[in-house]
Amino acid sequence: MRPVSSIIEEVRSEARLIRTFRLDRDLDPKPGQYLMLWIRGVDEIPMSFSGPDSITVQSVGQATEALFKMGAGSSVGLRGPLGNGFTLKGERILLIGGGVGSAPLAFLGEKARSKGLTVTSLLGFRSKEDIIFQERFEALGQVLITTDDGSYGIAGRASAGLKELSLFDFDQIYICGPEMMMWDVISRTREHGAKTQACINRYFKCAAGICGSCCLDPDGTRVCLEGPVITADRLLESEFGRYRRGPTGEKGPCRG
Ligand SMILES: Cc1cc2nc3c(=O)[nH]c(=O)nc-3n(C[C@H](O)[C@H](O)[C@H](O)COP(=O)(O)OP(=O)(O)OC[C@H]3O[C@@H](n4cnc5c(N)ncnc54)[C@H](O)[C@@H]3O)c2cc1C
Ligand code: FES
CATH class of the missing domain: 3.40.50.80 (Nucleotide-binding domain of ferredoxin-NADP reductase (FNR) module)
Structure with a gap:
């Protein structure tokens, strides 16, 4: 699967090293599925969905630090949704x-x-x-x-x-x-x-x-x-x- 381009629409600070990035694409993921986020020129890393069009990221190293330097309007590459997510069962x-x-x-x-x-x-x-x-x-x-x-x-x-x-x-x-x-x-x-x-x-x-x-x-x-x-x-x-x-x-x- 080739990455598709996506624009970051909004960045929200959630805690001292955690931010949510809302993307311009609802990829219709199931909770527990993930995407591969391509930060051009740096790396492609896995991220879980925290909503249909969002990921919530902790800054820990090179790629996540590069992402934290990006604001609304920046472009990233996406592959996904990938993997098997959670299955809802019971009451x-x-x-x-x-x-x-x-x-x-x-x-x-x-x-x-x-x-x-x-x-x-x-x-x-x-x-x-x-x-x-x-x-x-x-x-x-x-x-x-x-x-x-x-x-x-x-x-x-x-x-x-x-x-x-x-x-x-x-x-x-x-x-x-x-x-x-x-x-x-x-x-x-x-x-x-x-x-x-x-x-x-x-x-x-x-x-x-x-x-x-x-x-x-x-x-x-x-x-x-x-x-x-x-x-x-x-x-x-x-x-x-x-x-x-x-x-x-x-x-x-x-x-x-
Ligand atoms: C299925 C899945 C879902 C994830 N969801 C989230 C999420 O919702 N939010 C979040 O903040 N983080 C999530 N992560 C972890 C995230 O992928 C790493 O924090 C990120 O790749 C770190 O990259 P870096 O370059 O900033 O740090 P680096 O300094 O390169 O790495 C720091 C640590 O991150 C991990 N890591 C680095 N590259 C990868 C990789 N390609 N695959 C897996 N782990 C890696 C390793 O444990 C490494 O020791 C998820 C990982 C997986 C596998
Ligand atoms: S990351 Fe290559 S087989 Fe899972």
Whole structure:
């Protein structure tokens, strides 16, 4: 698939290092799907949709820093929507988000509410200044927020909020965030693995199922094509939470 050109229509600051970029194209994505964003002359990187025409980006390195220098009217390239997104099931759902990983869950929660589902959200952030989309989530239903430094809500990691909830009350659980945060939650809630859909990251190059860069050990699941949403029971049998491969294919630690 060749990239299409798109103009950034609006840039909104969400938190100290997080911005939302609204594009001039509604690509009709499913929540959990992603696009490959081509920042010309720099890199092409994967980004989840935070709305039908938007992405929400944390500045972490060369490509995202270059994007943060772009304003409304700038042109980028897009390939997408790509991959398998979340599947809405049941009547009562729980969203568990960590940091910028909360963004695709806000989009999912809005889809779920429009279909009449009851939505509860558990969101973890480093600190009060890092909270994003609080109003979007509060418009959906009950929201629990944790902060690592205790500056807002429940003190501790997202898993600290689990004891306020009975996971048996939910038909389906959706999770997205840093790998170690997701691992912490899914390894504590193994009995709910089959009904937990996790949106995960691996190093994407082709985003077309060809190069093997994003494959998960041991079964070789191509995260770019068969994911990025994968059920937790499958992740618990994989490399997830133990190691991940970088741009050269070498195994490295799971950070975050
Ligand atoms: C399916 C998917 C959805 C994502 N959605 C979002 C999102 O909604 N918002 C957001 O802020 N970030 C998202 N990311 C992560 C985002 O792609 C990286 O933060 C970005 O590529 C960093 O690029 P950089 O040049 O700024 O940083 P670099 O300094 O190049 O890299 C910093 C880190 O970003 C990751 N990264 C870099 N290049 C890639 C790549 N090609 N594929 C995967 N990871 C990479 C690596 O872990 C790397 O260590 C997503 C990643 C994936 C795989
Ligand atoms: S990124 Fe090439 S197979 Fe997934």
